[in-house]
Amino acid sequence: MSLNRVRQNAIFISQAAKQVSISREGIRRAVVGIPSETLDRLASPAAFDSELHFCDHSPLTAQYLLVVDTLNFCFWPEPDLQYEHLAAGVKVALQSDAEALSADRLAHMDELGVQALFGWPHSVPLQDTRAALLREIGTVLSHRYDGQAANLVRQAGGSASALVELVLDSFPGFRDIATFRGQEVAFYKRAQIYVGDLWGAFQGRGLGRFEDIGQLTMFADYRVPTVLREMEILLYSPQLAAMVDNRVILEAGGEEELEIRGCTIAAVEMIKEQLREIHGRSDRTLPYTIQLDWWLWEIGEEAQGRHRPHHRTLTQFY
Secondary structure (H helix, E strand, O other): OHHHHHHHHHHHHHHHOOOEEEOHHHHHHHHHOOOHHHHHHHOOOOOOOOOOOOOOOOHHHHHHHHHHHHOOOOOOOOOOOOHHHHHHHHHHHHHHOOOOOOHHHHHOOOHHHHHHHHOOOOOOOOHHHHHHHHHHHHHHHHHHOOOOHHHHHHHOOOOHHHHHHHHHHHOHHHOOEEEEOOEEEEOOHHHHHHHHHHHHHOOOOHHHOOOOHHHOOOOOOOHHHHHHHHOOOEEEOHHHHHHHHOOOEOOOOOHHHHHHHHHHHHHHHHHHHHHHHHOOOOOOOOOOHHHHHHHHHHHHHHOOOOOOOOOEOOOOOO
């Protein structure tokens, strides 16, 4: 199963890593310091920003989220560009033109069309790559799913794991895989976040009902590792710390980048285990891994100006 593979790969990376390590003491300090009220909030039904996103609880929401998560990567080369510009821009495009995200329109997407979806005044990073990815999902949706992302979701039969597998099988651009120390490793960030967004947008009902939502891992990006570093949970070697702090671009698929991503996944899994042990939480009252991810991501968003720089990698995967 693909999600077990992500966890196993993360453990392998964390055990073999030379430039990144995970502090168990840092995890313990962080977990002890989380108030019970915060844990209750995190474990409550999914909260989704329906004002930022298009969210009408119809099949069109599934189409919208697939487009957003196809484009949800690598904002940082444009200093003022953030995720909210993407989410809001695609929402405005859809509200202005009901066919803006049709499979046929996506299948013929060009770079100017990408810029228009962002509502950005000039080119966005990796704009040609983004256009190609949209053409891919438009073409596949037309050929396999009668043009509708909702049909893709329905085919998974209410299984988060099955939907991740379907997304990976249908859209090569979502196959977030690399090679670390001679072994193929998988992260599947954007495929997983699509499932998580569906769950949040539909409040765990209808197209967002997944019996195994707890199988999702955290979404290995560049914001959460920064937060875990500030918490002294992720520890960087002096060499890597200097590279990150000086905004040196890390090679996509290079050991430094893969160690950061793999150790981040492993660390969040360890945080969850410590929550169970220290706070005596049952699985029923324990936040899902993706809820821990959302919490850490929000901390990072709020503290962007205070935290040290995040690592920088030019990639289509996050």
